[in-house]
Amino acid sequence: MIDDPALANNSAAVEPERYEFRAPAAHRFELQRRDFFKFLGAGVLVVCALKELPAQESGAQRPGGFGFFEPLPKEISAWMHVGENGTVTVYTGKVEIGQNIRTSLSQAVAEELRFPIAGIQMVMGDTQLTPYDMGTFGSRTTPTMNLQLRKVAAAAREELIALAAKKWNIDPRRLEAANGRVKVSKKKKSISYSELVSSQQLTTVIPADEALVAPAQWTVEGQSIPKVDGRDFVTGRHLYPSDQKLPGMLYGKVLRPPSFGATLVSINAPSFDLADNVTFVRDGDFAGVAAASAEAAERALASLKAKWNEQPQLSNKDLFAYLKNNPIDVKGFEGTSRYETGAVDKDLAAADHQLRQTYTVSYIAHAPLEPRAALAQWTSSGNMLTVWTGTQRPFAVRTELAQAFHVPEDQVRVLMPDMGSGYGGKHTGECAVEAARLARAANAPVKLVWTREEEFTWAYFRPAGVIEVAGGVQNDGTLSAWEFKNYNSGAAGIRTFYEVPSQRIVFQPTRYPLRQGSYRALAATANHFARESFMDELAHAANVDPLQFRLKNLKNERLRAVFQAAADKFGWTSAKPAPGHGFGIGGGFEKGGNVATCVEVAVDRASGEVGIVRVITAFECGAIVNPDNLKNQIIGANIMGLGGALFEAIEFQNGRVLNPRFSKYRVPRFSDVPQIDVVLLDREDVPPAGAGETPLVGLAPAIGNAIFQAADIRLRSLPLVPDGLKTA
Amino acid sequence: MANVINLRVNGVVHTVNTDPQTNLLSVLREQLGLSGTKYGCGEAQCGACTVLVDGNPRRSCITAVGTAANRHITTIEGLEHHGRLHPVQEAFLAEEALQCGYCTSGMIMSAVAFLKANPNPTEQEIARGMEGNICRCGTYPRIVAAIQRAARKRAES
Numbered sequence: 001m002i003d004d005p006a007l008a009n010n011s012a013a014v015e016p017e018r019y020e021f022r023a024p025a026a027h028r029f030e031l032q033r034r035d036f037f038k039f040l041g042a043g044v045l046v047v048c049a050l051k052e053l054p055a056q057e058s059g060a061q062r063p064g065g066f067g068f069f070e071p072l073p074k075e076i077s078a079w080m081h082v083g084e085n086g087t088v089t090v091y092t093g094k095v096e097i098g099q100n101i102r103t104s105l106s107q108a109v110a111e112e113l114r115f116p117i118a119g120i121q122m123v124m125g126d127t128q129l130t131p132y133d134m135g136t137f138g139s140r141t142t143p144t145m146n147l148q149l150r151k152v153a154a155a156a157r158e159e160l161i162a163l164a165a166k167k168w169n170i171d172p173r174r175l176e177a178a179n180g181r182v183k184v185s186k187k188k189k190s191i192s193y194s195e196l197v198s199s200q201q202l203t204t205v206i207p208a209d210e211a212l213v214a215p216a217q218w219t220v221e222g223q224s225i226p227k228v229d230g231r232d233f234v235t236g237r238h239l240y241p242s243d244q245k246l247p248g249m250l251y252g253k254v255l256r257p258p259s260f261g262a263t264l265v266s267i268n269a270p271s272f273d274l275a276d277n278v279t280f281v282r283d284g285d286f287a288g289v290a291a292a293s294a295e296a297a298e299r300a301l302a303s304l305k306a307k308w309n310e311q312p313q314l315s316n317k318d319l320f321a322y323l324k325n326n327p328i329d330v331k332g333f334e335g336t337s338r339y340e341t342g343a344v345d346k347d348l349a350a351a352d353h354q355l356r357q358t359y360t361v362s363y364i365a366h367a368p369l370e371p372r373a374a375l376a377q378w379t380s381s382g383n384m385l386t387v388w389t390g391t392q393r394p395f396a397v398r399t400e401l402a403q404a405f406h407v408p409e410d411q412v413r414v415l416m417p418d419m420g421s422g423y424g425g426k427h428t429g430e431c432a433v434e435a436a437r438l439a440r441a442a443n444a445p446v447k448l449v450w451t452r453e454e455e456f457t458w459a460y461f462r463p464a465g466v467i468e469v470a471g472g473v474q475n476d477g478t479l480s481a482w483e484f485k486n487y488n489s490g491a492a493g494i495r496t497f498y499e500v501p502s503q504r505i506v507f508q509p510t511r512y513p514l515r516q517g518s519y520r521a522l523a524a525t526a527n528h529f530a531r532e533s534f535m536d537e538l539a540h541a542a543n544v545d546p547l548q549f550r551l552k553n554l555k556n557e558r559l560r561a562v563f564q565a566a567a568d569k570f571g572w573t574s575a576k577p578a579p580g581h582g583f584g585i586g587g588g589f590e591k592g593g594n595v596a597t598c599v600e601v602a603v604d605r606a607s608g609e610v611g612i613v614r615v616i617t618a619f620e621c622g623a624i625v626n627p628d629n630l631k632n633q634i635i636g637a638n639i640m641g642l643g644g645a646l647f648e649a650i651e652f653q654n655g656r657v658l659n660p661r662f663s664k665y666r667v668p669r670f671s672d673v674p675q676i677d678v679v680l681l682d683r684e685d686v687p688p689a690g691a692g693e694t695p696l697v698g699l700a701p702a703i704g705n706a707i708f709q710a711a712d713i714r715l716r717s718l719p720l721v722p723d724g725l726k727t728a
Numbered sequence: 729m730a731n732v733i734n735l736r737v738n739g740v741v742h743t744v745n746t747d748p749q750t751n752l753l754s755v756l757r758e759q760l761g762l763s764g765t766k767y768g769c770g771e772a773q774c775g776a777c778t779v780l781v782d783g784n785p786r787r788s789c790i791t792a793v794g795t796a797a798n799r800h801i802t803t804i805e806g807l808e809h810h811g812r813l814h815p816v817q818e819a820f821l822a823e824e825a826l827q828c829g830y831c832t833s834g835m836i837m838s839a840v841a842f843l844k845a846n847p848n849p850t851e852q853e854i855a856r857g858m859e860g861n862i863c864r865c866g867t868y869p870r871i872v873a874a875i876q877r878a879a880r881k882r883a884e885s
Contacts (some may be wrong), residue, residue, distance in 0.1 A: 001863070013864070019791075051799055080873060082795050091729035097828060098828025098829070098830075098865050099827070100827065109786035171790065173811060195851035226821065226824055227824060227826070230826070231813075231821065231823050232815065233826055233832050234820045234821055234826075234829075234832060234836060235804065235805070235807070235808055235813070235817065235818040236762075236763070236764015236765070236804035236805050236833045237764065237805075238829060239763065240766075242767065243757075243768075245761075245763075251758075280844060293754075293758065294758060295746075295747065295750055295755055327875045362774045367830075368830075369766075369774065369776060369828070369830045369831050369862060369863070369864050370766070370768075370828070370866060371767075417830065419830075420766070420828050420829075420830030421827070421830060421864055421865055423864070449767065451766065451770060452769040452771070452774075477818060510860060562808035628824060629824070632824060632867065632870065633825060634825075634865035635867075635869060635870075636827055636867060637866070638866070639866025640864065640865070640866045661769065661771060661773070661774050662768075662771065662773035662774050662862065663771055667861050667862055667864065668866065668868075669861075669868075670854070670855040670856075670858050670859050670861075670868050670871075670872070671855045671856065671859055673855070673866075673868045673869060676869065721847045728829070
């Protein structure tokens, strides 16, 4: 149990949401330019520098502008190599976890380089080969890495045109690049990129703010390009972290405490079967085994006899009172925050209608279908560690490993094979550290794959929370006062986008009973649930249509547009719900995306069964990079969101998770999926933002609001109906 | 206790020396190197480990390898023939019916078996038939569309 976040920040049991936004450590990049070409072969190298370039490098677009032996800038976001063998290789620290950036980033490069997408290799999330990256989270890949790679690819294209101009002694303005070749405009004469870069060793460093092709002129971006390596997935050929293998590899198992916070008092290691080749490790509270097969490791683990010292722990029946009664002061970006304007108490008291309600949100699990997995290998001298593992933050896992084993970071390499999803749940490196500990003891490579039960118990959860809201509204439907206080679940999406003259908005960190961290959309889901449910309650109190009430108090044009688009497609004003049915709406803005969701539910009062009849989500995140993948993400977010909205909740008692299995923890399945339609609003004039998270946040309040209309029962806790609707 | 067991996987006979109680999933992945079949839960709740045994879908995570001896086992690796994808594999690609893809092997194997028993299914029948397979990324509607596409293709051919 980590019940002190300040302490947690300094321990191995990190609380990722709190450091998601922390600035990276200064990057030390030691490669010389010549090292690159030794490694990559001849060609053109373009490097994207994050920080201001030294004077002699600024604007350095022409080949040969600076010394071959100079070190490259220290803060780099990405680099790209156009090789004489006809390959284009792109290096980025971002990782592929199902959000499809291997494809969308390839599109960005293909677009600007004018190169066939099939010829582009993306090297991702390898701490030895790719530039430092804080991690793949916060819907940041599209607004940052996509732009940077476009800039890198555009610079490479200009470099190639310059090379051709020099070769043919021709004005570069008469040249154009297309399909991997530079050609003379309106002439047949052309040359391939690979011929152009033959035996060249050219480096270009570009700053992160080059002019770019506007979305309206896109030909590859903006298209529904299929997943670049899709065939590897439908044939089972793709190797996930849990599929990695090395010769002589052993299988690991870790002994888990019986409850959170238990400490290991003593343990006896019996004599193991010699044939199983067992290595046993005890190091503080850590105990584990490595053996010749997974079954041998399980046998060895089962034979261990341990004595644990357990501490009394909180149970979920006391959760919300505990959060409410245990505020703590936390400094820093994700610490206590308070925003206040106007005269909240006075305006609340003077409002024609006043309302005050409390909402709660349970702990839920990410439950990525691939549990945590790692394969760790030490060199025979024991000072170089390589780990293949599933994580959204390979560089942070490298730091964790370096700290855990007291070795410098440059002696640790973390590789992240495209993994079986994360949803914000794999920011940490527990499994990597455990595998590396066993591998060091065994003096052999060790693979550790967490069981489903371990993943449900020893990973971390989406934070539970209590949210208190008060509001005042005038008879004409104008909001006059707004008070919003979130205990523990987080500050993401906490500010209201409605126009209210008097506001008090507080995020209050508290002590908490379970290990908690990031989850797709962070606390925006909880805060939107409370805000959009409460808006519905206010609309009913003031006797105004919930959509009109929102629009009356909303100036933001992009957000108004998605509310209107969702409502139009849904038939909000024209259609009327059948008896027992209800309509609900909810939406908001987060991470550059605007979302509105309309839902129709059907409530069977006799059985308490709540059916979701249909869902319409309108979404706008600027210029659309890949429409089909965007739809895939929006529908996927809604389906994942159904679980947290309707029935997902971690049940825990005295330090034990009571439902750590798919047979006890219900997740959405085929028959839970309603008809879901998506309305995409394409804003070609707005740079693209990420879309993996925000489409989730409108669903839960829309369902709750629809249930209220259908059954006249207001639900204020997520999940809404874990055991059906209690109508009595 | 270890026994010698003959396993006929994707048309090839393998001899493994293992406890017949060992689960088939572990033998496929660790001893035969067929890692396309995935571990997801170990209790037959998620479908990621689905393989065909004599044409019937089986959750390999709870199937004792001894019970599969000398029977015809098909894994995801066995669907492709001479570089040609199975129609269900093709349909999953055509519908882009995946995100992270970790459930995909099990989905495809379940769908192959399902279509054999229900060549012309409705959406509701697909949902019922595939209920034991979990996709956490939420690509269910695309998987339904892919299964329908494969069914149409089969009807046309």
